[in-house]
Amino acid sequence: MLLNVEPEGGNQTAPVVFILLDFNSEVLHMLLFILFLAMYIATMAGNILIVILVVTDQHLQTPMYFLLGNLSCLETCYSSTIMPRMLVSFLSGDKSISISGCFAQLYFFCYLGTAECYFLAVMSYDRYLAICKPLHYSMLMNGRICSLLIAGSWIIGTLPVNICIPWVSQLNFCGPNKIDHFFCDLTPVIRLSCNDTHLVEMTVFILSSIDTLPPFLITITSYICIIKSILRIPSTTGKQKAFSTCSSHVTVVACFYGSLMIVYVLPDMSSLSELKKVFSLFYTLLTPLINPLIYSLRNKEVKEALKKTFKILYGTHKIIGVGNS
Numbered sequence: 001m002l003l004n005v006e007p008e009g010g011n012q013t014a015p016v017v018f019i020l021l022d023f024n025s026e027v028l029h030m031l032l033f034i035l036f037l038a039m040y041i042a043t044m045a046g047n048i049l050i051v052i053l054v055v056t057d058q059h060l061q062t063p064m065y066f067l068l069g070n071l072s073c074l075e076t077c078y079s080s081t082i083m084p085r086m087l088v089s090f091l092s093g094d095k096s097i098s099i100s101g102c103f104a105q106l107y108f109f110c111y112l113g114t115a116e117c118y119f120l121a122v123m124s125y126d127r128y129l130a131i132c133k134p135l136h137y138s139m140l141m142n143g144r145i146c147s148l149l150i151a152g153s154w155i156i157g158t159l160p161v162n163i164c165i166p167w168v169s170q171l172n173f174c175g176p177n178k179i180d181h182f183f184c185d186l187t188p189v190i191r192l193s194c195n196d197t198h199l200v201e202m203t204v205f206i207l208s209s210i211d212t213l214p215p216f217l218i219t220i221t222s223y224i225c226i227i228k229s230i231l232r233i234p235s236t237t238g239k240q241k242a243f244s245t246c247s248s249h250v251t252v253v254a255c256f257y258g259s260l261m262i263v264y265v266l267p268d269m270s271s272l273s274e275l276k277k278v279f280s281l282f283y284t285l286l287t288p289l290i291n292p293l294i295y296s297l298r299n300k301e302v303k304e305a306l307k308k309t310f311k312i313l314y315g316t317h318k319i320i321g322v323g324n325s
Contacts, residue, residue, distance in 0.1 A: 223250055259287075
């Protein structure tokens with residue numbers, strides 16, 4: 001990826017690095033480091049565990065869990081795009097990031113964020129078929145269709161990113177180099193350019209809308225149909241159980257899309273900048289953390305697979321212990 005950082009004016013100096021958002025308090029540095037490290041470890045452990053269970057347990061070889069396994073894989077990569085660099089900053093106090101490193105982070109952050117929109121849409125469609133079309137589920141969500149939907153979700157996220165990020169990377173950066181954010185995000189990076197960026201910003205907005213609005217509408221429509229179907233269940237117990245699962249999924253979707261809208265749809269005003277930074281933590285840190293809890297670890301099949309895995313590991317440990325003694 002080529003980066004254009006040549007100054008346009010003779011008295012301006014092209015930055016060698018960008019500086020991410022600074023925290024002046026050393027105490028705050030350590031508190032944030034401990035908090036985010038705990039969140040990162042929990043996120044990685046939960047999502048990697050789901051991937052391992054889905055791959056190794058035959059009872060989880062179904063479209064729903066195949067989707068969950070891919071979502072957990074995506075969340076693992078998504079968290080690793082943002083969190084390690086933040087942890088290094090909090091621990092060392094070094095807020096600088098190379099320009100190439102910033103655009104690499106920006107590329108994968110935008111790509112994985114877009115792919116997650118489609119994964120959530122596919123998973124909501126899967127639940128819609130399972131609840132509203134149970135007799136046709138095995139035909140409409142077979143292995144081939146499931147694989148195509150997953151492959152499409154991974155691929156389609158690259159389309160706007162491969163247009164926007166190379167274009168943004170060709171802008172001239174010749175003045176201030178401090179990014180007013182925790183990580184490299186499109187709007188704060190574009191603000192640092194000394195070019196006229198109106199066309200770039202408009203293109204980014206249009207492509208982002210085209211790529212994220214359809215999965216959002218699919219997700220919302222699917223859950224509306226699911227809720228309508230649940231309301232028709234005669235059994236109060238069955239209705240409560242279905243609502244419990246559905247409400248958890250809707251909570252994750254609302255957290256993800258709600259925070260995205262606050263950050264990217266609300267007007268770009270200085271009075272809202274701090275609010276946007278706080279809500280950016282929801283879709284970058286909180287959603288990857290709670291996804292395995294909401295979608296997977298509360299499911300009966302996953303709990304059984306988890307117990308089975310621990311029994312196998314415990315039995316192997318005992319055999320090794322007896323052999324060593």
